[in-house]
Amino acid sequence: MPTQRTAVSSQLAEVADPWPAHGGEPETAILCVEELRKNALSNSRDASRAGDAAIGIRGVSKSFGDDGDDGRLPALQAIDLEIRRNEFVCLLGPSGCGKSTLLNIIGGLLKPSTGEVFVNGRRVVGPLPRDIAFVFQEDTLLPWYTIAQNMHVALEFQGVPREERPERVRAALEAVGMSEFARYYPHQLSVGMKQRIAMSRGLSLQTDIVLMDEPFAALDEQTRMVLGEDLSGLLEQTHKTIVFVTHSLAEAVFLSDRIFVFTARPARLKSIVTVDEPHPRRPDFMTSDKFNGLRNRLYGLLREEIREAVRQNV
Amino acid sequence: MSVLTGKRSWLRTALASPAIGRLGVIAAGLLIWEGLARTVLDPEFVSPPTRILQALVTRTLADPTVLRAIGTTFWELLLAFALAVLAGTAVGVLVGAGERISRTAYPLVLMLYAVPQVTVLPLFVMFFGLGPASKVAFGFTHGIFPIMVNVIAGMRDVSPLFLRSARSMGASRMQVLRHVVLPHLVPSFFAGMRLSVAMTLLGVILAELYASIDGVGYFAHLYSESFDPAPLYALIVVLALMAVLLNELARRAELRFTWRRR
Ligand SMILES: Nc1ncnc2c1ncn2[C@@H]1O[C@H](COP(=O)(O)OP(=O)(O)OP(=O)(O)O)[C@@H](O)[C@H]1O
Ligand SMILES: [Mg+2]
Numbered sequence: 117m118p119t120q121r122t123a124v125s126s127q128l129a130e131v132a133d134p135w136p137a138h139g140g141e142p143e144t145a146i147l148c149v150e151e152l153r154k155n156a157l158s159n160s161r162d163a164s165r166a167g168d169a170a171i172g173i174r175g176v177s178k179s180f181g182d183d184g185d186d187g188r189l190p191a192l193q194a195i196d197l198e199i200r201r202n203e204f205v206c207l208l209g210p211s212g213c214g215k216s217t218l219l220n221i222i223g224g225l226l227k228p229s230t231g232e233v234f235v236n237g238r239r240v241v242g243p244l245p246r247d248i249a250f251v252f253q254e255d256t257l258l259p260w261y262t263i264a265q266n267m268h269v270a271l272e273f274q275g276v277p278r279e280e281r282p283e284r285v286r287a288a289l290e291a292v293g294m295s296e297f298a299r300y301y302p303h304q305l306s307v308g309m310k311q312r313i314a315m316s317r318g319l320s321l322q323t324d325i326v327l328m329d330e331p332f333a334a335l336d337e338q339t340r341m342v343l344g345e346d347l348s349g350l351l352e353q354t355h356k357t358i359v360f361v362t363h364s365l366a367e368a369v370f371l372s373d374r375i376f377v378f379t380a381r382p383a384r385l386k387s388i389v390t391v392d393e394p395h396p397r398r399p400d401f402m403t404s405d406k407f408n409g410l411r412n413r414l415y416g417l418l419r420e421e422i423r424e425a426v427r428q429n430v
Numbered sequence: 431m432s433v434l435t436g437k438r439s440w441l442r443t444a445l446a447s448p449a450i451g452r453l454g455v456i457a458a459g460l461l462i463w464e465g466l467a468r469t470v471l472d473p474e475f476v477s478p479p480t481r482i483l484q485a486l487v488t489r490t491l492a493d494p495t496v497l498r499a500i501g502t503t504f505w506e507l508l509l510a511f512a513l514a515v516l517a518g519t520a521v522g523v524l525v526g527a528g529e530r531i532s533r534t535a536y537p538l539v540l541m542l543y544a545v546p547q548v549t550v551l552p553l554f555v556m557f558f559g560l561g562p563a564s565k566v567a568f569g570f571t572h573g574i575f576p577i578m579v580n581v582i583a584g585m586r587d588v589s590p591l592f593l594r595s596a597r598s599m600g601a602s603r604m605q606v607l608r609h610v611v612l613p614h615l616v617p618s619f620f621a622g623m624r625l626s627v628a629m630t631l632l633g634v635i636l637a638e639l640y641a642s643i644d645g646v647g648y649f650a651h652l653y654s655e656s657f658d659p660a661p662l663y664a665l666i667v668v669l670a671l672m673a674v675l676l677n678e679l680a681r682r683a684e685l686r687f688t689w690r691r692r
Binding site: 246254269272274275 | 591592594595596597598599600601602605609610613614616
């Protein structure tokens, strides 16, 4: 694989499968999506090991750069963890430690250097649009489509029959209270509204698992609190498994059932903190002693790692 | 009082408006030209605008052979441009789509783009003859580059984030092309298209001036060799109008299709 990618596929150089349209490697078979879907969940003999967990991560390590390269950057180191069905978990760790990398590996967008990921008991070798939806940190709404068209196209990508799409779009927008903005273009909405749409698009795909990479990072504190409450409420009705990356300790405690705390790069699992509190959570949970105790514990766990991460970056 | 200030501000707005300002600059330029051409400049080389207008009406537009020549040039231009847009887009998308082919071919395209094609003009006349074919071919090879280069460049800077997001939702390559890549290309495509109009015209006229039996270039040659500047300028005006017309068509299409405007 060439080290330097310049064309459309540059950022996908590390992905598990060459992107069918732009992979460009003549020697690699170009797969159509149907094949991808079939292959993505390969029936592995290791399936039994994954048990009933929604997501199983076994000995996953990831380094960027080529083998034997001096500039080779280890991002993840021997991660083992299991995420149960209908569980809301947060990945917490200092900036740049490898949280997004782990999320992309779970979603089949990136290939681990070693180790395996299982989703619903089967090994992940590529994207799983039927099982996993992403909500990215950055704005991924297509600027040339209206909000409704964006939602529509997402369903088209996923292979939802045309006649089902309008109703699904309508319901998804209604669920987040954004129906009146269906005909707006993304640039006409505030950052908070766009992120709300992105969230509802992720949920509208009706996958069991939603991976959210700092979906609220670009928002002000007030908006993120409201969106966090909304999310907690929305999830209560839908029974999904959520993996959520955040930098906010309060957000992690408020939303999660369990919080995975990672070390500075290369990320290793440092600790697992359980939040024993039923959903949907009320705002007054945030002022309880339990909440503050957990928050402080997380801060204690992270302090050194944050210092280490800061040291790495000077 | 209020009426007066109203009037004054109306006048001021009119004078401050860029459109009026532009017209003013053009009018001033024409006046200076007229004055100079009637006094100090050699009438064998420069005609005043009034004489050019006169020549345009009485000679250029009144002469059926010249009119036919204008028509010929216009069709050559239109055909060369249409072919350039179609082929340029197709080649651009194909080259831009593949990682390896793009890395290999794009520098070649840029290199060819940088070479003044006029050096190979005699070959075109040799291959395609003195008739319209050589003009269309030469206009085409001029017009295709801006489109191709802009489309390839556009393909190369599609947001990886959009691609990643589409991929995570299971998009096929055709779906990615249709919903992500092509809409993204629209602005650079039209930028290329407007450059291409000018380049195609350049190619067609160069070929006509070099060797032809018909078309605007043929008559331009004729007039310049007989030191008859007025109709020559009139022909230049006609060519400029053609370029403006095509450019305007491209601009209209751009307004209609560009998502940024919506
Ligand atoms: N495609 C890539 N090529 C090379 N290095 C990469 C690539 N993607 C990520 N990295 C590096 O791997 C490390 C982990 O990146 P990652 O984005 O996973 O961190 P993160 O924990 O999500 O950070 P943040 O909290 O800032 O979002 C970083 O040092 C980053 O620079
Ligand atoms: Mg990240």
